[in-house]
Amino acid sequence: MFQKFEVKGGPAFGRQNVPALREELARRNLDGFIVPHEDEYQNEYLPAANDRLAWLTGFTGSAGAAVILNDSAIMFADGRYTLQVREQTDPELFGYEDLANNGIATWLRRKAPEGAKLGYDPRLHSPDGLKTLEKAAGHRNIELVAQDTNPLDTVWEDRPGQPAETITVQPLDKAGVDHAEKRESIGEGIADEGADAAVLTAPPSIAWLLNIRGGDVAHSPLPLATVIIRKAGETDLFVNPAKVTDEVRSHLGNQVSIHEESAFETTLSTLKGKKVLVDPATASAWHFTALENAGAAVVRGDDPVALPKACKNKAEIEGSKAAHRRDGAAVTRFLHWFAHEAPKGQLDEITCAQKLEEIRRENAEGLKDISFETISGFGEHGALPHYRVNEASNLKIEKGTLYLVDSGGQYPDGTTDITRTMPVGEPTDEMRNRFTRVLKGHIALSVIRFPEGTSGMALDALARAPIWEAGLDYDHGTGHGVGAYLGVHEGPQRIAKGSSPVPLKAGMIVSNEPGYYKAGEFGIRIENLQYVTEPETIPGGDRPMLGFETLTLAPIDRNLIEPALLSDDERAWLNAYHARVAAEIGPLLDGEVRSWLEEVCAPV
Template identity: 50%
Template sequence: MHTHEARLDALRKQLAQDGLDGFVIPISDEHMSEYVGAYAQRLAWLTGFGGSAGTAVVLKDEAAIFVDGRYTLQVREQVDGRLYSYQSVPQTSPAAWLGDHAPEGARIGYDAWLHGRPWVESVASALSVRGARLVPVESNPVDAVWADRPAPSIAPALVHAEEHAGQSASEKRAAVAEWLAERKLDAVVVSALDSIAWLLNIRGADVDRTPLALSFVLAHADGTADLFIAPEKVTPALVQHLGNAVRIHDREGFVPALEAMAGKRIAVDPERAVAAIFATLDRAGAKTIALTDPVVLPKAIKNEVEKAGQRAAQARDGAAVSRFLHWLSVEAPRGGVTELAAADRLEAFRAEGGLLRDLSFDTISGAGPNGAVVHYRVSEETSRTLEPNSVYLVDSGAQYVDGTTDITRTVWVGPEQPPAEVRDRFTRVLKGHIALARAVFPKGTAGSQLDSFARQFLWSAGLDYAHGTGHGVGSFLSVHEGPQRIAKAAGGQAGTGQVLMPGMILSNEPGYYKTGAYGIRIENLVLVEPRDIAGAEGDFYGFETLTHVPIDRNLVDVALLAPEERDWWNTYHARTLALLSPQLEGADRGWLESACAPL
């Protein structure tokens, strides 16, 4: 019996012992985080799946794994199809599948600290049709059989200086207090780690690729707050930074604090707080009011200091990525560069400046057919060599104390010219990227209303891509930050209805993927800014492009570009040259000059 089969077998024995007929295993933690610490990687341990979004459902005689379009190929490579049936979201869901597959009268377990309340309600409703029940467990049965499960990180929480934050923690707490007072609320539970980091101006090292500290906060209407955090993480500098208005408690004190809220009106965000928080407050006799976490929108709207920091981080990052692309243009056509070696080299260029804190996500380094796997994660087993005359896609980002970056470039590895089909597809993606970059839109426009700007040239050729066009980005925080996004509104995806507001940062990343052949994506970060239009009736907005790195001219079919698209290209590359050339020298600068020459 191989490893994952043995683990599944052990879990089934544990479920029988616990009197359960099934169990649901998401990728999640107590904070509903996108990226979770090693201690919470239960799905990866059980199934082998390494993506950042997915769920497994284990019954006595069958099991299924649910992933969206980004992971269709990856799940088949990593998860044994004899053990788990592959299920595609949103075509189906754990709720729908359990509604069809759960035995009559079954008890299906779930960990209330890993799921949101809306999820619990939808699954309970689907099960009730079969006379089955969804049962919260006292302790997670996966943890019971995961013998060498890592402990949660005890890295110290770090102070995020006001020179980078642009606003003091006390001002931020005062704004939350005002929000509570307006709604006649006593307190708000802040459980999303990036909200806590932003509100208190703290960062940490508990989650790979995102500078967060594991903790919970109760913020009160008098402007004070309670922080629940492991004592090992608390330093004298942190205590001094937080001051008297923030009371520090052991993380273990969070549930007792919720239980002491009888008669209080408490705001809790159903999208960001786990079901267990609602259940604890309800049992305690508190009145829970379901409202969006009041930190979410202010965090998304960057202040002037954060904008300046982001521009500085982008310029620094752009120089590092350009040095990498120059190196790649010399080395890759010789045929000796692997995906892993390229990713390592790119990280090394970023690290040379001495200011890199971490990557903002695991680099997607996809040669040829691996580039067609949208959220491909390179490993020793899958790493391909970048072959001459092929397409290479690299999507990467960095965490600097003044900003978070995310950029994708698709390059042609020579020496021959790219085939006509590849140039056509690349140019259609480029035209969509430019259309979104140049978009002007009235106040009140949501990201979903701009999504087709980026897809139109692919659609006209009967093509599309199975991911969103843009996500929000934090300020030395999460590389995927809500509430704003640019995506199809189908399926009620979170964030697609959020109106875009000045100060929000988003990615602009249309793509095209030919399974088994190649992938194309062009990604820059953009900042929403007001647009002055003579005679405008009302407020209008557009985008400032923040990312400046050459786009591969070898892949462009210039004949397909309209004059205004060519103008955008030339203006963008002139700006890129002006911004980056002072940071580069010698052959790197020479490469940049030719890469930025007008079309």
């Protein structure tokens, strides 16, 4: 299915749907209701049936919330969506607050109506998040009331059905490790935590653990399900049985019992008196309450699958390399097309995003889907790091500024994510200076060697130093984890200023994406994926060092580089990278495109 660019959401949603919710709240004797963006599975991309905030308010951003009161309504969004939230929601209906820094809790403490009864759906809130809200509510005598059924679901008359896409088997040559071995290892980790079992609620963890994939979530090959895994490795999978084929049943074997989703709460009774590991970052407050009601002792801890999943095995790394070669060839075809067509003045943001997806689908063997909605931003839109073009915002591409495209693909052997920035016409000296500084930061994070135990937080400043030197910065993280034919954003590793204490380990895939954004004018970002290499002792050194190897293969636009700003070592890195791109991608191209690639990969 191709990406669509229709105008999603909009002020009419709130005008139509908020009154219906208010009527239902009155029937429940509630003064208001809290509506987070999150769904029951904490998905980044929500199935249509779970995108409650968008249906209610018209806001389609990936981070937000609303509080609906009987006589007013408040929208919460962070700095990424300051403009979008006001464009998509009705300012006569909503007031606006910052989501950052415990936004809803801050509002409860300072502005919420004294003594109000506010409902919430415990399946949509983490236990720690709920405690923060309850503490804040106490300052104004507010009662937070858990709802057995979500009142929004009650009034959502045309709500889509829950997705029920067929589950598939991730073959061993791509998964690298049999699911029985994975379950045994995870079980040992559960025992090490002093627990008898663990409840897994994150779809990527379940998909990786059982070597299965699905199609319930847009752009991510995930099945919606829940798992209970015992310390001996026996596993209960709670999933819509309509999604499970005979092949999947045979693959899972008799150590994995398949149950209806509705059987989960009942099955918890078998854990009475047992210690059960649950991750408060991925499981909801409802899960914690259900376990306690079943008589289990809850052990709070990290999802035991998250770290092993992040450390890719040899098959996963080799698969990712192969996927990146095919994807890089497709991106190179697009870059060639853009370089020749953009100066003609006939392109716009949507045609470029469509062309890139078309090239991927026609030329990149095995493509299952794009890995996220393409960020296709020209000029001032390139300065919005999370911009999503639609028919209303679509800009024509003209000479005089920059075009930024951030995109990726989902392949059975790997997940890709790449950003390239290109000039249309002659770039200014300022554009070259900023681009080169971003490139210098990108190179610094590519070549660094670091000891075991180092977190991404310790490396983040390397990518920022060249732009800090000019008094500049960017307001997003420098790197996120990426799955192996799973989510394009995964943890627990990241490279960012803020708290990211998880040490980087061999096999982890992370993005390397410093940037610079001049509001109202242009944006710059250079993004490659890279993986953490095995520790080696550097000649003359006395302890093993990890490093990075770049996965992404596509040319970086030399027209935006100011060579005088590059050191000899940086120039050598760039030339070696381009030589590698030409050597590995060139054989997948032919004719004019291959000649163009050789030209743009020539040494600086």
